[in-house]
Amino acid sequence: MKTAAILDQRQAQIFRKGKDTGSIDCNKDSLAGAVSQRACVFCGSRVVLYPIADALHLVHGPIGCAVYTWDIRGALSSGPELHRLSFSTDLQELDVIFGGEKKLEKALDELIDRHQPKAAFVYSTCIVGLIGDDLEAVCKMMAAKKNIPVLPVQSEGFKGNKRAGYRAACKAMGELVGTGDISNISRYSINILGDFNLAGEIWLIRQYFEKIGVEVVANITGDGRVDDIRRSHGASLNVVQCSGATMDLADMMSVKYGIPSLRVSYFGVEDMAEALYSVTEHFNDARLVENARNLVKEEVEKLTPELKRYKTALQGKKAAIYVGGAFKAFSLVKAFRLIGMEVVMVGSQTGTPEDYIELEEITDEGTIIVDDANPLELSAFLKEKEVDLFVGGVKERPIAYKLGVAFCDHNHERKEMLAGFEGMLNFAREVYSSVMSPVWNFVPRRTEEK
Amino acid sequence: MSANYTSTTNACKLCRPLGASLAFRGIEGCVPFLHGSQGCATYMRRYIISHFNEPIDIASSALGEKQAVYGGAANLKLGLVNVTSKYAPQLIGVATTCLTETIGDDVAHILKEYREEFDTEDSPTIIEVSTPSYAGTHMEGFHGAVKAAVEQLSEVAPANDSVNLLSGFISAADIRYLREVFEEMGTDCTLLPDYSDTLDGPALDDYPLIPKGGTPISAIRSMSGARATIELGSTLPRDTAGTFLQQRHKTPLLQTDLPIGIRLTDTFFQTVKTVTGLDLPARHTAARGRLVDAMVDGHKYIFGKRAVIYGEEDIVVGLASFLAEIGIQPVLCASGGKSGAFKQAVTSVVAGMTEEAPIVMENVDFYDIEEMVQSLEVDLLVGHSKGYSFARQHNIPLIRVGFPIHDRVGGQRLLHLGYQGAQQLFDTIANSVIAHKQDTSPVGYSYM
Numbered sequence: 001m002k003t004a005a006i007l008d009q010r011q012a013q014i015f016r017k018g019k020d021t022g023s024i025d026c027n028k029d030s031l032a033g034a035v036s037q038r039a040c041v042f043c044g045s046r047v048v049l050y051p052i053a054d055a056l057h058l059v060h061g062p063i064g065c066a067v068y069t070w071d072i073r074g075a076l077s078s079g080p081e082l083h084r085l086s087f088s089t090d091l092q093e094l095d096v097i098f099g100g101e102k103k104l105e106k107a108l109d110e111l112i113d114r115h116q117p118k119a120a121f122v123y124s125t126c127i128v129g130l131i132g133d134d135l136e137a138v139c140k141m142m143a144a145k146k147n148i149p150v151l152p153v154q155s156e157g158f159k160g161n162k163r164a165g166y167r168a169a170c171k172a173m174g175e176l177v178g179t180g181d182i183s184n185i186s187r188y189s190i191n192i193l194g195d196f197n198l199a200g201e202i203w204l205i206r207q208y209f210e211k212i213g214v215e216v217v218a219n220i221t222g223d224g225r226v227d228d229i230r231r232s233h234g235a236s237l238n239v240v241q242c243s244g245a246t247m248d249l250a251d252m253m254s255v256k257y258g259i260p261s262l263r264v265s266y267f268g269v270e271d272m273a274e275a276l277y278s279v280t281e282h283f284n285d286a287r288l289v290e291n292a293r294n295l296v297k298e299e300v301e302k303l304t305p306e307l308k309r310y311k312t313a314l315q316g317k318k319a320a321i322y323v324g325g326a327f328k329a330f331s332l333v334k335a336f337r338l339i340g341m342e343v344v345m346v347g348s349q350t351g352t353p354e355d356y357i358e359l360e361e362i363t364d365e366g367t368i369i370v371d372d373a374n375p376l377e378l379s380a381f382l383k384e385k386e387v388d389l390f391v392g393g394v395k396e397r398p399i400a401y402k403l404g405v406a407f408c409d410h411n412h413e414r415k416e417m418l419a420g421f422e423g424m425l426n427f428a429r430e431v432y433s434s435v436m437s438p439v440w441n442f443v444p445r446r447t448e449e450k
Numbered sequence: 451m452s453a454n455y456t457s458t459t460n461a462c463k464l465c466r467p468l469g470a471s472l473a474f475r476g477i478e479g480c481v482p483f484l485h486g487s488q489g490c491a492t493y494m495r496r497y498i499i500s501h502f503n504e505p506i507d508i509a510s511s512a513l514g515e516k517q518a519v520y521g522g523a524a525n526l527k528l529g530l531v532n533v534t535s536k537y538a539p540q541l542i543g544v545a546t547t548c549l550t551e552t553i554g555d556d557v558a559h560i561l562k563e564y565r566e567e568f569d570t571e572d573s574p575t576i577i578e579v580s581t582p583s584y585a586g587t588h589m590e591g592f593h594g595a596v597k598a599a600v601e602q603l604s605e606v607a608p609a610n611d612s613v614n615l616l617s618g619f620i621s622a623a624d625i626r627y628l629r630e631v632f633e634e635m636g637t638d639c640t641l642l643p644d645y646s647d648t649l650d651g652p653a654l655d656d657y658p659l660i661p662k663g664g665t666p667i668s669a670i671r672s673m674s675g676a677r678a679t680i681e682l683g684s685t686l687p688r689d690t691a692g693t694f695l696q697q698r699h700k701t702p703l704l705q706t707d708l709p710i711g712i713r714l715t716d717t718f719f720q721t722v723k724t725v726t727g728l729d730l731p732a733r734h735t736a737a738r739g740r741l742v743d744a745m746v747d748g749h750k751y752i753f754g755k756r757a758v759i760y761g762e763e764d765i766v767v768g769l770a771s772f773l774a775e776i777g778i779q780p781v782l783c784a785s786g787g788k789s790g791a792f793k794q795a796v797t798s799v800v801a802g803m804t805e806e807a808p809i810v811m812e813n814v815d816f817y818d819i820e821e822m823v824q825s826l827e828v829d830l831l832v833g834h835s836k837g838y839s840f841a842r843q844h845n846i847p848l849i850r851v852g853f854p855i856h857d858r859v860g861g862q863r864l865l866h867l868g869y870q871g872a873q874q875l876f877d878t879i880a881n882s883v884i885a886h887k888q889d890t891s892p893v894g895y896s897y898m
Contacts, residue, residue: 032528036492040490086460093585158513398506
């Protein structure tokens with residue numbers, strides 16, 4: 001029987017620049033049976049809130065949802081590490097029949113007593129949405145009893161895709177914002193939104209901002225703290241990274257507190273520099289602008305000679321990108337260009353129409369642009385484009401490796417800092433160390449070449 | 451979750467559909483399919499990939515809000531059509547999730563409708579298993595999927611000389627080992643499930659639609675005619691694939707523990723002999739001899755060490771038996787499972803071999819284990835990689851076994867079974883103890 005790597009219903013979500021016209025279809029539910037690389041609403045909420053290190057994160061549901069997200073993201077904390085534990089109400093058959101509210105109440109009671117968290121997030125899962133537990137009422141009651149914020153996160157897995165989960169997470173955080181003391185905050189102050197401190201990245205970014213004279217009020221959410229988020233409305237500007245994971249919170253803060261926001265990326269030399277410039281320009285202070293220029297100059301001078309070495313080796317190699325949010329893809333396209341590599345495929349799980357228009361603008365002719373892809377499509381594209389290196393997350397890694405293609409992990413589990421100027425060098429080094437490895441001499445793809 | 455607490459912290463179990471997905475991956479030409487929300491399939495893929503470092507495509511009916519209200523039948527059917535046209539599978543193994551169990555989708559009925567609507571000559575066979583995440587662990591899912599495959603695929607087959615081997619959840623290396631045992635004896639063996647190739651395959655030029663390998667469907671169809679079924683596990687559910695074959699087809703059934711360590715491997719080979727009439731191949735006699743010799747050589751370094759063993763009940767039972775044989779005291783045997791048979795099984799395999807009776811705890815999480823360990827002196831942890839944070843905190847060596855192993859390469863290649871498996875375990879354990887002593891010694895001797 002003949003098989004199709006690309007299902008008919010999926011054709012509109014694939015775009016070849018220079019060949020196809022019109023716009024790419026996106027932001028829709030995953031097709032049944034297509035083996036999407038996406039997760040669910042719960043996943044969206046969980047990844048956004050997870051790095052808040054002094055909060056209790058209780059998953060209200062059966063054990064799977066909690067166990068598959070236990071210490072899942074390499075989000076580092078400089079202090080408490082409560083976020084690295086996996087808490088669940090572990091719902092059983094009887095709870096499903098009679099309701100899980102009592103169990104939730106008891107679980108919160110014992111866990112809050114045990115860990116003394118600054119706040120608790122209670123995640124709803126598929127099943128809770130079905131059995132009709134009143135999460136809000138239980139949270140409200142426990143908040144009063146324990147005298148800490150207990151926040152429901154309405155993240156039932158089936159109620160949309162990851163983006164809906166981002167919204168639910170932002171809504172929960174929104175309850176915290178505005179409840180802390182905002183005295184003694186500089187007028188040159190920001191919140192960092194949408195960096196999750198993988199491998200310690202937010203420490204580096206904070207350092208850059210502090211060096212140029214900008215105060216960081218709250219990390220949202222990498223190395224995050226409940227008390228910082230409570231006073232984050234005292235900042236003058238929200239600096240938002242990532243494709244919309246925390247944009248909803250910035251929008252909410254703009255409406256409620258009149259705080260403007262900027263979208264940035266800390267990945268790659270160009271975007272990192274641009275992020276610092278746009279923040280200092282926003283404050284319109286000559287001293288800050290000058291500081292930013294000096295910092296960028298200093299960092300780029302350090303970086304350039306080493307990058308050159310990698311560029312020489314990697315010149316003309318072909319890269320494919322498949323990431324969660326499209327914003328990261330923009331930066332990656334530029335970063336690959338900086339090290340001489342050519343991007344031949346780029347896709348994301350949750351891109352918006354605007355994201356894909358931008359991707360089309362910044363990529364070369366013939367590039368494949370894809371929304372919500374799956375293993376068979378991705379592997380077909382890797383082969384068709386004779387890709388040398390694939391960048392993605394854990395689920396993409398075995399696709400690349402199985403086919404003898406080098407790989408760079410740009411997702412939750414990486415242990416190397418890839419943001420900032422230093423991160424660019426790490427990125428180049430990681431790409432280099434995979435692409436140049438002698439192991440590819442032995443894979444069928446190379447040994448069976450005619 | 452123990453009796454003392456309501457909440458679970460750092461669970462020592464996984465959810466039921468994960469076990470079913472793994473088992474279905476071990477059948478030739480099969481695509482595992484989860485009827486539920488998209489996230490379940492993706493999370494489980496990620497969890498499995500991080501252990502095996504292999505692709506595993508698990509399809510999903512990707513239900514949304516509308517389907518949760520009106521039922522998931524249409525999405526399930528669409529998903530099956532799409533999987534069929536993309537993967538051309540011989541078999542699709544549908545497992546339910548808590549979502550579809552709770553909304554009450556009648557999967558058997560939906561599949562009946564589906565067959566009426568879509569069946570053509572080259573349509574794949576579809577089997578289904580109920581795996582609500584809120585009842586049982588991944589082990590119930592695993593055994594349930596194996597049972598479903600046998601129930602729904604096996605036919606009345608003519609008597610044949612082969613042996614059915616239902617091996618339980620073991621590593622890819624373990625499966626290869628068992629296959630070799632029967633190959634050496636020249637006995638046909640239907641080993642179910644067999645993911646030794648599908649989840650530990652070679653580098654390829656083309657991404658496989660479905661990886662090669664797995665138990666052939668034709669072999670499953672004729673399992674009823676086998677001379678006997680050997681089913682491995684100490685805490686098996688009451689109704690299994692083995693009991694089904696026995697009751698429905700009168701296929702003789704022999705249930706025995708996982709062959710971990712000397713005595714349980716002896717028992718296993720005895721069982722094989724009962725079924726086939728064949729003696730142990732010479733290679734294994736030699737391996738047993740070397741193992742005993744190695745145990746003698748190394749016994750002093752490990753005697754009296756105190757170990758905590760955790761993980762799935764069956765593997766813990768096997769490891770407790772082996773540790774007891776080499777003079778290590780299993781002080782605590784713990785599992786997130788709750789078969790009800792765990793305590794009895796551990797007690798019986800260590801009887802007469804240890805100074806103290808181990809504490810045996812079922813239905814526990816890592817919080818319970820850690821709390822319990824405070825009052826016990828412990829030298830070693832033996833279990834999967836999720837015990838690492840605890841091992842690190844208390845500076846206790848962790849011997850990685852079973853599933854998952856997310857922080858090392860090669861988890862799928864760990865051999866636990868047979869005399870060879872015991873040999874590897876012994877060397878690893880003895881060397882960990884020796885290394886720990888060497889590393890923490892002020893002298894740092896270069897001899898043991």
